[in-house]
Amino acid sequence: MRLFNRKYKIHRQSTAERIILPLFLVFFGCFMLLPLLYIVNTAFKPLDELFLYPPRFFVSRPTMKNFRDLFVIMSDSWVPFTRYLFNTVFVTAIGTAGHVILASAAAYGMEKFDFPGKKLMFSSVVLSLMFSSVVTSIPNYLIVSKLNMIDKLWAIIIPALQSSLGLYLMKQYMVTNVPDSLLESARISGAGEWRIFFEIVMPIVKPAWLTLIIFIFPGLWNATGGVMIYSEQIKTLPVALAQIVTGGIARAGVASAISLVMLVLPITMFVVTQSSIMETMATSGIKE
Amino acid sequence: MKNSIIIKMNKLSDSLKNRYRYDVKRFKKNKVAYALVMPFYCLFFVFTVLPVFLSIILSFTYFNILESPQWIGFTNYINLFLNDEIFILSLKNTLIFAVVTGPVSYLASFIFAWLINELPRRIRTIVVLIFYAPSLSGSAFLIWQLMFSSDRYGYFNSFLLRLGIIKEPILWLTDVNYIMPIIIIVALWMSISTAFLAFIAGLKSIDKSMLEQGAIDGIRNRWQELWFIILPTMKPMLMFGAVMSITNSFTVASVSTELVGFPSTDYAGHTIVTHLMDYGSMRFEMGYASAIASVLFAIMITANKVIQRLLQKVGN
Missing domain, CATH: 1.10.3720.10 (MetI-like)
Structure with missing residues (x-):
């Protein structure tokens, strides 16, 4: 699938446009998204995973315990x-x-x-x-x-x-x-x-x-x-x-x-x- | 000679009377309009217009809330610029901060909007959400505190340790060298907001036939199209976005106080707004705090006016 599909094709797209611009968007999209994902993952981590070293980004055994504690x-x-x-x-x-x-x-x-x-x-x-x-x-x-x-x-x-x-x-x-x-x-x-x-x-x-x-x-x-x-x-x-x-x-x-x-x-x-x-x-x- | 003056005066008074009658008539005719506008505008006057003037007046006084204000002329301003090293530092920090985050967030908002605009509809909706969500987040930016945590459990520290780039954990949030860059990164993360939405909306409403006409007229690539067609058409949006970005970039405070503490190490994360809060809500030196607020007010209005002048030139 072409990510950047223009319905009207009025000028030639250079390689830079086809590859670098989408990459640029993906890179910054990750920068915006990762902290939010980190919040979601941390919220579902059990205590032992929070203390895991080296720290992992993704939760492996999600739990509702943090929400219960909050309650x-x-x-x-x-x-x-x-x-x-x-x-x-x-x-x-x-x-x-x-x-x-x-x-x-x-x-x-x-x-x-x-x-x-x-x-x-x-x-x-x-x-x-x-x-x-x-x-x-x-x-x-x-x-x-x-x-x-x-x-x-x-x-x-x-x-x-x-x-x-x-x-x-x-x-x-x-x-x-x-x-x-x-x-x-x-x-x-x-x-x-x-x-x-x-x-x-x-x-x-x-x-x-x-x-x-x-x-x-x-x-x-x-x-x-x-x-x-x-x-x-x-x-x-x-x-x-x-x-x-x-x-x-x-x-x-x-x-x-x-x-x-x-x-x-x-x-x-x-x-x-x-x-x-x-x-x-x-x-x-x-x-x- | 005298007569002519009298005649002129009469004419003037007549015209004033007419003008007055006209205004009264307009006023009566517009009772509905006043009824519509006044509830909002009275509040706006009390909580925005009046405070601006009050702040300027208070800035020339010594005022500690308990006693009534005493007029002390320019003393606050003199102290601010000549005797308050921390203010000069906060001014410097604020300017660095604004000069980096303002333009970067403005350009990023535009470039993201420009790229996102060409995505298929469904994907676009999701990508817009991803870019805009951090600005909705309230206190969610505190997650960065965890990521920049100064022990080995901090995400960045453990990452860099494992790669062998650093030998021992970096004290990200207390080391003077890192405080400012970190505040800038977090503030940028949260800054893709109103301007970004305005740009997306503006790009979406550009008439496709204009772009086709442009191609016939000899526009050869995306960049020419951007400069010669898109930017000039979007000028009002660019102005609006600039106002939003500038206003945001000068008022960073909570990101600084919550992440690196107050006061931060060697005041490295101190900004005009944190200085204002220090004097206003901790030391209760309201006159001095008002002087700080007035300086900030002057800076923001000037920056806005200058940038608007510059933006007028886009595409001309």
Whole structure:
């Protein structure tokens, strides 16, 4: 089988192209894949295999023991583990849903209406893509504490809602996929603005929401709350799991089991939504 | 003379009034638009716009949270650049880091996307997942800690020992010579993310007929096709990808603190962000930390603007 099959053959392919380019891709594919495979293998290794010298990459007698140990440690903890799980699920669900709704509404407003202040708003959003939120972490802490949200799950959720990448991608998607003529004809047939947004626009931009979800989800799912949260009951799953892993090779199996458990959901979501994401990213370009 | 001025003033005030009336009318007409935009934008203003200004203001103060901020002018910046050797070191590390990972991750994202784009559909879906998965991984990069473990059980150590390249295990994560390269490798592993997806999507949406037309016009090989047709068509995507890569490459912190510890040996893995966290969330010198944040902000915006200028020239 030819790996690189072009349906149209427009120019001659040199040896370099036929051999070196695929090799290049395979080499870097291995670089990307091996650590992930290592996680999977380590998670299923029994204790004696972890201490085997020389260390083997692949597991020879897979066991579920690491997962059972994880479960035992979890049920022994002072705060019930379901509490941590609930915290993370709550943060992820509310944060993701809220972000998608707020960002879609704002994107629709900025794309299809012309109001004073719009240009300034949108350029501030684009500018904010150019620096990371680390820059604003100090004043953010002060603002969160002024708003009395320190040591509450809202301290993670509320700041995540306003991620500017989501608004930007959604607005770009609407430029090509929500035609003005459609909105006009809906208005002529007497639909109210809110009905148009919820019943016409939102269904059309479904691929874009899935993209917003895939970008906001991993951050919330892995969120620790950092300095904003200190009570044990409010801590999230990644924090609790990180406490289990105190390091050392004996715990490597359990640690890998944890990584694997935390990875399953984001990866499944990416697999399911990949084609919608590609459709949305096709409109992501910055035009000047 | 006076009259003409008065007439002009009247005209001006009329036009202002009209303008005002016009704006009010537009405002009323756009009640729906404001209702749509404001919930998001208010939050954005409170958690992004306002903090940028607050951070700049705080950077000119001494502020330890307990007492109210005291204005001290440029003292923080002077101390930062003249008296804080660790900051200069972290600045140097961050720049080295950004100059290596930024362009490498950007080019790699593009080249991978370009090669993957020609794979058959099924295989493409899987390969995209393999390249993108590490960026979804959260704390899974800790697996590298196991691979670079400093005893003989560490995967790299045992491998090199068996090959006879080294005689005794290397202390990968505590040896000053290896800290930076390891952080760079791990960060690169995690950096194939948003830009990569944007490039794949952009390449997929390129019209095949353009490439055929190009071949008729005398494009002879893949590289010419890339330079003369694909890159210019993808310019907006390239811009977007650059913004994403630059922003990522300047903010490495958790990879450093989790892998090589905080502080790392001789601060070899110290970056601006870890320095910021040190002063912000451990020493509570918020004014000084804000000055660090403002420097980082200035660097990131400048880097973005410069790169955008350069990218404008692609294919021209």
